Amino acid sequence: MADTTEKIRRRYDRMAPFFDKMDRMVTDKHRAELIRRAHGEVLEAGVGTGANLKFYPVDVNVTAIDFSPRMLSYAQERVKECRANVRLLQMDVQHLQFDDNTFDTVVSTCVLCSVPDPIAGLREIHRVLKPSGQLLMIEHMLSDHIPIALMLHMLNPFTVRLTGANVNRRTMDNLRMAGFTIQEMQCIALSDMFRLIVAKPNK
16 A cells, blocks of 8 residues: 555646646536535645635634645745635655544545545545534545446546546545535536545534
8 A cells, every 4th residue: 555655646746737727617606615614624625736725714723734745835825815724744645643532624626536535535534524514525536327337347547547436436425434424415517426524523
C-alpha cells in the first residue's frame, strides 16, 4: 500500500501544473454550495491546488492537507485569496496526524477516488471529527444505473493508469462501512456519478 501511495503522489506532483483544467467537473457553484456549510475548525482533506479556498467564510479556521508537495505549492498561492485563516500541511488522509475529535467539519472534493484505501481514509476522517461534526463531500463514484456502471468498470483500468483516479468506487457503501450516516445526498452532474454528500459520524 505504501508503494501505491508513493506512486500516486508522484503522479499528482506531475499533474499539478495542469490539474485545474482536469478539476473543472466540480463547478464553482457546487464548491460554494458545499463550503458555505463549513463551520468551526475545518479540515480540508486533499486540498489539491486550492480551488476551494476562496469559498471559506471568514469565521472558520482551515487546516488543508495534501500528500503532494507540488499541489501544495500551487495551493499556497491561493491562500492569499482566502478570507479564512488557512494553514497548509503535507499529509496522507490514510494517516492523519491529529488527535481524535479535533474538527467540526471535514471537506473533501474528488479525493477518495485516488486514495489507495478509501475506507482507511474515511475511518481516519471519522476519528478526527467531533461527535457533533460533519463531513462535506463532492465525489464521483460508481453509478447506480447498470449500463453506466458497466462502462465505468471497463474504463477504470485506463483512468487509474492515466491519473490514479478510480471511477468505479462504491463511495456510499464505503461511507457507511467507515461509520457515517448519510444526512443529505444530491446528484449534481453526469446522472448520479457526481454527488454532493453531507454525512455525520456515528459516535
